[in-house]
Amino acid sequence: MEERPTSVWSSTRFWRKSAGWVTGVSAVLLIWLSVDTVAQISMSTSAELDAKQPMRVPPATVINHKITYEYDAKRGHEIPIIGEKESFFGRSDYSDEEAAALLRHGKLTVQAKNCMSCHTLLGNGGYFAPDLTKAWLDPAWSDAGPYMAMTGTQTREEAMAKFLMKPSTFPTHARRMPELGITEDEAKAVVAFLKHMASIDTNGFPRNFAKINGGVNAK
Ligand code: HEC
Numbered sequence: 001m002e003e004r005p006t007s008v009w010s011s012t013r014f015w016r017k018s019a020g021w022v023t024g025v026s027a028v029l030l031i032w033l034s035v036d037t038v039a040q041i042s043m044s045t046s047a048e049l050d051a052k053q054p055m056r057v058p059p060a061t062v063i064n065h066k067i068t069y070e071y072d073a074k075r076g077h078e079i080p081i082i083g084e085k086e087s088f089f090g091r092s093d094y095s096d097e098e099a100a101a102l103l104r105h106g107k108l109t110v111q112a113k114n115c116m117s118c119h120t121l122l123g124n125g126g127y128f129a130p131d132l133t134k135a136w137l138d139p140a141w142s143d144a145g146p147y148m149a150m151t152g153t154q155t156r157e158e159a160m161a162k163f164l165m166k167p168s169t170f171p172t173h174a175r176r177m178p179e180l181g182i183t184e185d186e187a188k189a190v191v192a193f194l195k196h197m198a199s200i201d202t203n204g205f206p207r208n209f210a211k212i213n214g215g216v217n218a219k
Contacts (some may be wrong), residue, residue: 046096049082055201058082060099062199063090063192069137077204080137088195089188093195099192106193109186115125118177121197129177131206136160136191136198160194161187 008014039143044055047064066086069078085092094102110116116125119132139145141156148154150170151162163170164187182190 010112011215057201058196058199059096059105060196061094061096063088063099063102063195064094065199067136067195067199069134069198075165075204077207078209079204080199082199087155088192089161102189102192103196105189106191109182109190110193113180113182120206122200122202129175131209132194132197133200133202133206134198136195137209151189155189157195160191164190171215 012131025105040056043057043059044053046061048055048057048061056176062082064085066083068081069082070081071077072079110121115121115132118126118129120126121131122133123131136156141159142145147159147163147170148156151159153162161184164180164182165184166179168179
């Protein structure tokens, strides 16, 4: 009897080999992407910041600097621009250790008070309240916005801290933020945490933040 030729598509050997190659190539690609991502999301150092090197995640000491948000025509979205020294709660000389401790306290407060049950941070969290990734740059906190007058303060950071300590006193939306019993120290730390977050180059995320807020330019 004549043997029927088998096609490559029904050959077990062919499929075994293909599976091996696909798994191997994907593993190499994933490892390479992981290494690349870790490099991209690691905090830069203060020395790199002082040398004005381009960076995605600035060091904690970025809180000593003015941050603006400007349209980059080549990239097609806004990017944070780290400017000159700027006073933050009366100082612009926070050391690496002080700034890192402040950010850590802020992060722990954000976790302890579960802000992410209502808000999103870098896209993670609840959809009840605004994304906080760029909240620091919201013109509502600038001297052109309503909060400074409402809170009786002279600076963006003081306005934010006062709001966080007693949000129900300063209603701006139909949805109100509840009182979370945040102390003054915690409020300052949370504002530092939010200022640092706003300095992260998130490839324009959240999309259209600047347009929603009428062209952010936190000058
Ligand atoms: C129960 C839901 C809820 C929780 C929990 C909550 N918020 Fe809010 N938050 C809101 C709502 C609603 C608004 C909008 C109200 C307004 O602007 O008056 C808001 C507004 C804000 C704003 C102003 C947003 C902007 O873009 O300018 C900031 C900043 C903020 N919250 C920070 C926080 C932080 C930090 C925490 C945790 C310590 C927190 N929120 C926890 C509901 C919440």
